[in-house]
Amino acid sequence: NAGVMQNPRHLVRRRGQEARLRCSPMKGHSHVYWYRQLPEEGLKFMVYLQKENIIDESGMPKERFSAEFPKEGPSILRIQQVVRGDSAAYFCASSLTRGTDTQYFGPGTRLTVL
Amino acid sequence: AQSVTQPDIHITVSEGASLELRCNYSYGATPYLFWYVQSPGQGLQLLLKYFSGDTLVQGIKGFEAEFKRSQSSFNLRKPSVHWSDAAEYFCAVGGSARQLTFGSGTQLTVLP
Numbered sequence: 738n739a740g741v742m743q744n745p746r747h748l749v750r751r752r753g754q755e756a757r758l759r760c761s762p763m764k765g766h767s768h769v770y771w772y773r774q775l776p777e778e779g780l781k782f783m784v785y786l787q788k789e790n791i792i793d794e795s796g797m798p799k800e801r802f803s804a805e806f807p808k809e810g811p812s813i814l815r816i817q818q819v820v821r822g823d824s825a826a827y828f829c830a831s832s833l834t835r836g837t838d839t840q841y842f843g844p845g846t847r848l849t850v851l
Numbered sequence: 852a853q854s855v856t857q858p859d860i861h862i863t864v865s866e867g868a869s870l871e872l873r874c875n876y877s878y879g880a881t882p883y884l885f886w887y888v889q890s891p892g893q894g895l896q897l898l899l900k901y902f903s904g905d906t907l908v909q910g911i912k913g914f915e916a917e918f919k920r921s922q923s924s925f926n927l928r929k930p931s932v933h934w935s936d937a938a939e940y941f942c943a944v945g946g947s948a949r950q951l952t953f954g955s956g957t958q959l960t961v962l963p
Contacts, residue, residue, distance in 0.1 A: 743894075779941055779956050780895075780943075780951070782950040785950060796950065832949075839900060844893060845894050
């Protein structure tokens with residue numbers, strides 16, 4: 738059973754460009770979470786999605802960031818007009834059920850903004 | 852609001868020695884508690900979790916943790932550390948909101 742997949746693993750963007758990060762949850766999982774890890778810090782929650790719905794986006798920056806989890810295909814975290822402060826590791830996690838179920842993490846996408 | 856404190860930023864132990872990593876949490880109701888391990892450049896791997904029941908929880912790789920409600924703690928222990936245990940360890944708390952709140956992590960170095 739494949740784990741949570743994320744791609745790309747490394748992404749380099751220049752300031753002002755767009756970054757698209759993809760996450761495929763574990764098979765059968767319909768709950769997806771995005772977290773950001775800044776250098777030397779722990780993970781910070783960004784957004785929680787179920788298929789076609791954003792459930793909790795309380796951790797998302799108000800501008801430039803968006804997330805989706807369509808009926809078909811992976812979840813996408815989109816960052817428009819990236820700035821140097823967006824450089825971080827972005828992790829996706831998935832869980833099987835609603836409620837507090839175990840979240841399984843992907844390997845992360847490391848975004849570098851030049 | 853929920854929060855997690857890991858007081859030790861960096862711990863160094865000799866191979867074969869015992870290990871205890873501290874975790875204190877703040878949460879208004881019964882917490883759901885987790886320990887994850889992260890190797891350099893890798894994602895997070897779940898070591899163990901506490902939802903309810905027995906307060907001493909066994910995990911993978913010989914780790915265990917004890918939930919102490921009176922002390923708001925969930926410390927991670929291992930009786931004998933192996934060189935492959937060198938990594939960063941994160942404690943996390945979750946609740947009905949489903950989002951996890953992580954501590955800032957403890958970096959473990961293992962000396963030969």
